[in-house]
């Protein structure tokens with residue numbers, strides 16, 4: 345059990361929506377992010393209110409090869425449920441075999457990545473590469489949803505490029521072939537992470553299908569969650585980069601509202617989760633990419649910042665961090 349095995353917040357009734365038969369509480373979800381949405385960060389965000397726990401994308405070929413890296417990516421904590429495993433591949437048969445193999449870990453939901461824009465993934469027809477062939481998407485979703493005992497979902501983009509924004513065809517292919525939910529990152533593969541996300545497209549997907557729709561793109565602040573939901577009528581909103589160094593977004597709190605002392609306590613909690621999951625040496629190094637984002641608003645003096653980021657010993661790290669604590673309020677002389 346990790347140090348972050350805090351219980352999810354008390355669940356309000358009724359659920360926001362259902363994923364198959366699974367009730368989902370809450371309207372904001374931590375996006376799958378390779379290198380970031382691992383067990384410690386997902387657990388933290390889930391305990392702060394993220395409604396679902398998506399793993400980063402996992403290569404179906406690596407699942408079938410039983411790579412140790414894959415086992416680590418698939419590890420989750422019971423308190424994270426509902427847990428969504430995300431797989432990627434271009435080959436239907438391999439995806440099916442990999443999906444059947446990972447069922448042994450008892451995920452709640454299986455998601456297929458249809459949005460990864462990285463050339464080595466999309467270029468071989470996986471990730472956003474699948475968007476080029478909606479009929480293949482239809483076959484894949486039909487095969488998986490028939491064969492698997494858990495809901496199957498898809499995370500898509502708007503299309504391959506500006507000239508092929510076929511997201512409505514893809515969304516229908518998902519919904520009409522057993523898909524239980526569509527998450528849509530409202531950019532094309534060509535856009536990568538640049539340009540404005542097209543929230544009108546999310547609204548159009550919502551109009552086109554009757555399964556739950558999760559909107560994604562350009563949600564940076566708590567107010568954006570409601571803004572996207574009102575604009576698109578989507579069931580929930582997925583938050584990626586806006587949650588890095590800022591899990592409080594799932595509590596609906598502005599980063600500026602989080603007191604310094606609380607920020608430091610959360611850094612320590614997150615670090616402990618990293619140490620529990622990866623061990624002291626690797627845990628502290630892997631934590632650095634989160635740490636830079638946590639530290640930015642605290643504006644530590646340059647030398648202290650550099651020392652904290654370079655520290656490899658957890659105990660010394662905590663001592664250094666302590667130097668960022670707010671000074672005690674002086675007791676008035678009597």
Ligand SMILES: Cc1cc2nc3c(=O)[nH]c(=O)nc-3n(C[C@H](O)[C@H](O)[C@H](O)COP(=O)(O)O)c2cc1C
Pocket residue numbers: 375376377378379380399400401430457459460499529560561562563582583584585586
């Ligand atoms: C570092 C990083 C890794 C990502 N890895 C994944 C992934 O494994 N699976 C996936 O579906 N999307 C992945 N994405 C895309 C995000 O889930 C999300 O769609 C995208 O960042 C847009 O949302 P945002 O504007 O809230 O960041 C990744 C994004 C980033 C920045």
